[in-house]
Amino acid sequence: MTNDKLQIGVMLSAHGHRDFEEPMAKVADLGLKHCQVHWAAETALEDGQALRQAADKCGVTIVTLWAMPPGRMVWDFVQGPTTIGLVPPATRSMRTATMENAARVAGAIGVPSITTHLGFIPEFPGDEDYFGTVHAVRSIAQVCQSEGIEFWFETGQETPVTLLRLIEDVGTDNLGINLDPANLLMYGKANPIDAVDVFGQYVRGVHAKDGEYPTDGTHLGVEKPMGEGRVNFPVLVPKLKDKGFRGVLAIEREISGPQQVEDIKRAMAILDPLC
Numbered sequence: 508m509t510n511d512k513l514q515i516g517v518m519l520s521a522h523g524h525r526d527f528e529e530p531m532a533k534v535a536d537l538g539l540k541h542c543q544v545h546w547a548a549e550t551a552l553e554d555g556q557a558l559r560q561a562a563d564k565c566g567v568t569i570v571t572l573w574a575m576p577p578g579r580m581v582w583d584f585v586q587g588p589t590t591i592g593l594v595p596p597a598t599r600s601m602r603t604a605t606m607e608n609a610a611r612v613a614g615a616i617g618v619p620s621i622t623t624h625l626g627f628i629p630e631f632p633g634d635e636d637y638f639g640t641v642h643a644v645r646s647i648a649q650v651c652q653s654e655g656i657e658f659w660f661e662t663g664q665e666t667p668v669t670l671l672r673l674i675e676d677v678g679t680d681n682l683g684i685n686l687d688p689a690n691l692l693m694y695g696k697a698n699p700i701d702a703v704d705v706f707g708q709y710v711r712g713v714h715a716k717d718g719e720y721p722t723d724g725t726h727l728g729v730e731k732p733m734g735e736g737r738v739n740f741p742v743l744v745p746k747l748k749d750k751g752f753r754g755v756l757a758i759e760r761e762i763s764g765p766q767q768v769e770d771i772k773r774a775m776a777i778l779d780p781l782c
Contacts, residue, residue, distance in 0.1 A: 511753060513744070513782040515775055516541030516570060518714060518759040527554075527561035535565045537771060541755045542567055543622065543685075543712065548574035548605040555612040570755050571620040571659060571685065571712055574609035576602035584694075585725055591664060592626025593643045594636055603643045607650045614654025621651065621658055622685045622712065628665040628673055641676050648679040659683040659711055663690035667697050667705040674709060683711030686747075687759070688738045689718030693728035700742055707750030715740070715774060716759040730761050733774035744781040756782070 519530050519542040534542050544558065555572075562569050578598045580590045589595050593602055609621050625644065629637040644658070651658045658681060660670060674682050684706055688699030703710070717736030719728040733740070744756070758774045760767050 511748070513748065513753070514541050514755045515539060515715075515778050515782060516543065516755040516757040517771060518542070518573070518757050519544050521546040521558060522575075527558045528564060531561045531565040531567050534567050537768075537775070539775075540567055541570055541757070543571050543573050543714075543755075543757045544569050544618075545573040545575065548576045548602070548609040548623070550609070550612065552612050552615055555616045559616040559618075569618045570757065571622045572609055572613045572618050573622045573661070573685075574606055576605050576623065578602065583726055584721070587664065588627040592624045594626035594628060594640050596636060596639060599639060599643050603646055606647045610647060610650045610654055610656060610658070614651075614656050618656070620656050620683065620711065622661055624661050624663055625670075625673070626664055628669050630666060630669050632672060632676070637673075641673060644673065644682075645677045645679065648677060648681060652679060652681055657681045657683050657711065659685040661685045661690070661714065662687050662702070663694050663696070665696065667691075667702040671706045671709070674706075682709065684709045685712040685714065686710045687714040687716055688743060689714070689716035689730060689736060689759075692720050692737055693718040693730065695721045695728065699738055700746065703743070703746050703750060707747065707752070710747060710750065710752050710754070712754050713747065713752070713756045714759045715756040715778060716761075732760065732770040733758070733777050740777060741781060744778070 613621050648658045691697045691699045717733045717738045718730045721728045758771050760770045
């Protein structure tokens, strides 16, 4: 196992902010220098430039723009397959265009990648929606190539083998995985330790998040503070390093307020000796 030290960062939401310096300052206040920024895929270049200026002022590096496409999305097992990501045909064309916009903004402000959820990718490669998703991803990836950036996929709604197949079928050399180990559990798709054996060579970013398996057929499993869920970070992090991962572990805690800050600090304490 390599001794190269990994960096710890944090997930940052830029939705609804007029002054990007405020959320960036919170990253710096935690003693961190890296973040993944979650924002709307259709956001204009002017806002992207303001975001980059705020990051530079606070000494924070933006690892990826996590681009949320527009439209209704329901995060469950019943409505999720027809509403999330690039898979649903009714919104695919519109969302592809907005993701291409996000790629151009990221390229213009010097952010090296964009990330999104692709959705419930069909496991059968002959499915019409699988073919359509591959085509959409390839179109976005080609725009990313023209901007000199990568296109990453956050894990969650798809099995590891399905995501691996899609990467192979799209066929561009700028695709990567933004591993959310908790999502693999919360969607009931895989154990994250085993998933790394399937697609570990493509992992470029990590959402350091914890969670549980689902307990019914409608709702996702519950997200938890790091150390209280089923993600075995003491096994996962060294395994990622063995697979060649050299990126940033971006802590994600899907709550707000003072408790979120406390949970992030606790996660930092757990991850630091593993890095």
